[in-house]
Amino acid sequence: xxxxxxxxxxxxxxxxxxxxxxxxxxxxxxxxxxxxxxxxxxxxxxxxxxxxxxxxxxxxxxxxxxxxxxxxxxxxxxxxxxxxxxxxxxxxxxxxxxxxxxxxxxxxxxxxxxxxxxxxxxxxxxxxxxxxxxxxxxxxxxxxxxxxxxxxxxxxxxxxxxxxxxxxxxxxxxxxxxxxxxxxxxxxxxxxxxxxxxxxxxxxxxxxxxxxxxxxxxxxxxxxxxxxxxxxxxxxxxxxxxxxxxxxxxxxxxxxxxxxxxxxxxxxxxxxxxxxxxxxxxxxxxxxxxxxxxxxxxxxxxxxxxxxxxxxxxxxxxxxxxxxxxxxxxxxxxxxxxxxxxxxxxxxxxxxxxxxxxxxxxxxxxxxxxxxxxxxxxxxxxxxxxxxxxxxxxxxxxxxxxxxxxxxxxxxxxxxxxxxxxxxxxxxxxxxxxxxxxxxxxxxxxxxxxxxxxxxxxxxxxxxxxxxxxxxxxxxxxxxxxxxxxxxxxxxxxxxxxxx
Amino acid sequence: xxxxxxxxxxxxxxxxxxxxxxxxxxxxxxxxxxxxxxxxxxxxxxxxxxxxxxxxxxxxxxxxxxxxxxxxxxxxxxxxxxxxxxxxxxxxxxxxxxxxxxxxxxxxxxxxxxxxxxxxxxxxxxxxxxxxxxxxxxxxxxxxxxxxxxxxxxxxxxxxxxxxxxxxxxxxxxxx
Numbered sequence: 001x002x003x004x005x006x007x008x009x010x011x012x013x014x015x016x017x018x019x020x021x022x023x024x025x026x027x028x029x030x031x032x033x034x035x036x037x038x039x040x041x042x043x044x045x046x047x048x049x050x051x052x053x054x055x056x057x058x059x060x061x062x063x064x065x066x067x068x069x070x071x072x073x074x075x076x077x078x079x080x081x082x083x084x085x086x087x088x089x090x091x092x093x094x095x096x097x098x099x100x101x102x103x104x105x106x107x108x109x110x111x112x113x114x115x116x117x118x119x120x121x122x123x124x125x126x127x128x129x130x131x132x133x134x135x136x137x138x139x140x141x142x143x144x145x146x147x148x149x150x151x152x153x154x155x156x157x158x159x160x161x162x163x164x165x166x167x168x169x170x171x172x173x174x175x176x177x178x179x180x181x182x183x184x185x186x187x188x189x190x191x192x193x194x195x196x197x198x199x200x201x202x203x204x205x206x207x208x209x210x211x212x213x214x215x216x217x218x219x220x221x222x223x224x225x226x227x228x229x230x231x232x233x234x235x236x237x238x239x240x241x242x243x244x245x246x247x248x249x250x251x252x253x254x255x256x257x258x259x260x261x262x263x264x265x266x267x268x269x270x271x272x273x274x275x276x277x278x279x280x281x282x283x284x285x286x287x288x289x290x291x292x293x294x295x296x297x298x299x300x301x302x303x304x305x306x307x308x309x310x311x312x313x314x315x316x317x318x319x320x321x322x323x324x325x326x327x328x329x330x331x332x333x334x335x336x337x338x339x340x341x342x343x344x345x346x347x348x349x350x351x352x353x354x355x356x357x358x359x360x361x362x363x364x365x366x367x368x369x370x371x372x373x374x375x376x377x378x379x380x381x382x383x384x385x386x387x388x389x390x391x392x393x394x395x396x397x398x399x400x401x402x403x404x405x406x407x408x409x410x411x412x413x414x415x416x417x418x419x420x421x422x423x424x425x426x427x428x429x430x431x432x433x434x435x436x437x438x439x440x441x442x443x444x445x446x447x448x449x450x451x452x453x454x455x456x457x458x459x460x461x462x463x464x465x466x467x468x469x470x471x472x473x474x475x476x477x478x479x480x481x482x483x484x485x486x487x488x489x490x491x492x493x494x495x496x497x498x499x500x
Numbered sequence: 501x502x503x504x505x506x507x508x509x510x511x512x513x514x515x516x517x518x519x520x521x522x523x524x525x526x527x528x529x530x531x532x533x534x535x536x537x538x539x540x541x542x543x544x545x546x547x548x549x550x551x552x553x554x555x556x557x558x559x560x561x562x563x564x565x566x567x568x569x570x571x572x573x574x575x576x577x578x579x580x581x582x583x584x585x586x587x588x589x590x591x592x593x594x595x596x597x598x599x600x601x602x603x604x605x606x607x608x609x610x611x612x613x614x615x616x617x618x619x620x621x622x623x624x625x626x627x628x629x630x631x632x633x634x635x636x637x638x639x640x641x642x643x644x645x646x647x648x649x650x651x652x653x654x655x656x657x658x659x660x661x662x663x664x665x666x667x668x669x670x671x672x673x674x675x676x
Contacts, residue, residue, distance in 0.1 A: 184557035412613030458553025
């Protein structure tokens with residue numbers, strides 16, 4: 001890494017406009033993220049349309065800000081009302097909510113914020129260090145390597161998913177097929193458009209995302225009896241005592257290290273990171289019996305791990321164009337809408353965007369600490385917004401946001417269609433995340449498969465005779481075998497229900 | 501993930517697990533995938549398939565459609581013979597389908613799509629949010645009216661005033 005690159009990034013990230021959009025992103029992300037029942041993926045999907053009014057750099061900085069804000073909001077709900085916004089925050093709820101019940105919500109929130117800030121700072125440097133060499137390595141990738149990489153990404157995403165493997169696989173394939181709707185890249189033939197001109201450019205990505213993560217989730221939540229009375233624990237003294245600082249220091253370091261490493265993994269690296277960190281802290285502790293009863297280490301480690309992983313998961317996104325996380329898949333969609341194909345070219349073609357975005361991670365994390373600790377009272381009030389007010393708001397935001405992009409009613413109708421499809425699939429036990437990954441990666445998979453076959457003159461062995469491609473496929477195969485081995489499946493299920 | 505899986509409790513607490521039963525959710529999911537897979541595969545046959553060397557627009561969708569059909573069929577198969585179903589939480593119990601919410605939320609979205617151009621953002625928001633609000637049967641009409649007005653004001657502030665999207669407040673049908 002050249003220091004001047006990071007300096008360029010900081011200069012861009014610290015420009016008044018970009019600090020402002022970052023601030024707006026972080027604040028909006030937290031505000032929506034703390035609303036009960038709306039996790040980070042849904043938050044990013046819902047707020048996606050409003051970021052498109054800015055230039056690409058500002059828009060992506062804002063989106064990244066929304067993402068950290070949403071994650072932080074998810075931890076806040078986990079601690080205060082025991083409702084984690086997503087699976088990685090479920091670990092935080094174990095001890096965080098216990099702390100809150102003992103009247104220590106303030107220290108728990110401060111731990112989450114400071115741990116996340118430290119982890120975010122370290123991981124930002126790691127991204128800056130590792131992204132450029134990986135980008136140049138990836139530039140050497142041909143079509144065969146890219147195809148194998150996408151296969152690996154798709155397979156890895158199901159290894160850590162919970163529930164039925166068959167269903168996850170089917171959802172990926174369905175996503176891939178939906179991604180193929182529209183004009184064929186090589187011949188221009190319109191495919192599966194059912195006669196609708198609007199589908200020539202493919203299914204609208206925002207409509208798909210808000211349908212699956214906005215509308216379908218509303219139906220799931222309403223069916224699940226949404227209007228439970230929420231008991232919010234009080235947050236007093238939002239800071240840490242010297243003793244508490246001592247207790248969290250090591251877990252934060254270890255969590256950061258584990259999270260940074262695991263975040264790069266395709267699939268659910270961030271979930272794995274927080275679970276791993278929690279069990280490591282519990283094992284290393286002299287008093288493991290305190291875990292689950294309000295141990296501050298049980299908040300510090302997983303929160304740091306989670307945030308470090310959130311940050312390093314940008315490495316595969318920025319260097320390979322490979323999403324490792326549903327939010328990253330949404331970000332890829334945002335890149336494409338802005339006219340940028342995420343991948344190894346971004347660093348050279350758009351250095352300002354690339355380094356500005358990376359530097360903004362750090363700015364965003366800093367703003368998060370500055371903004372959220374003093375504003376905790378406001379977030380607590382947002383937590384109390386009843387769901388019957390919330391879901392009409394989600395409907396309104398989804399529809400206006402999606403319509404405003406192309407001023408096209410067809411996209412709004414598509415939201416309804418994907419909302420219904422998503423709900424039916426959720427009802428029969430199919431989580432929508434693999435579908436989204438498939439949808440994003442479908443065109444990439446097909447394009448590279450076809451190109452590789454043309455280059456090899458129709459010889460399919462090209463995928464196993466090129467060493468990098470072979471390695472990637474072998475890793476994918478290993479991941480798949482691991483996922484289907486019954487012993488490991490059982491352990492995986494145990495991890496996910498651990499101390500539920 | 502949100503549904504607790506009751507670890508450590510031996511089967512039998514749930515009435516559906518005591519007998520050899522059909523995992524209805526797997527069967528329905530599988531059937532859905534078969535239908536969609538066949539749809540894509542048959543559709544793909546209408547396009548030029550090409551060869552493995554030079555794949556046409558139909559090649560990859562045909563293969564994936566076939567794969568989806570097979571995956572769906574095996575889901576139906578495992579669903580019909582599976583005994584132990586502790587792993588899956590999503591039971592299909594026809595009784596608790598939230599029909600009211602499904603119909604009204606979908607209607608709200610469709611109404612927005614159909615009405616935004618002729619009516620403009622203010623009237624269509626009033627209708628959309630109201631229809632959405634009454635999807636929860638516990639919401640009284642008075643509350644729904646309050647939610648409607650509040651959300652309409654909020655959305656106009658956010659999208660028209662702050663973000664300056666070019667959405668006409670009143671559409672051509674209303675003289676806007």
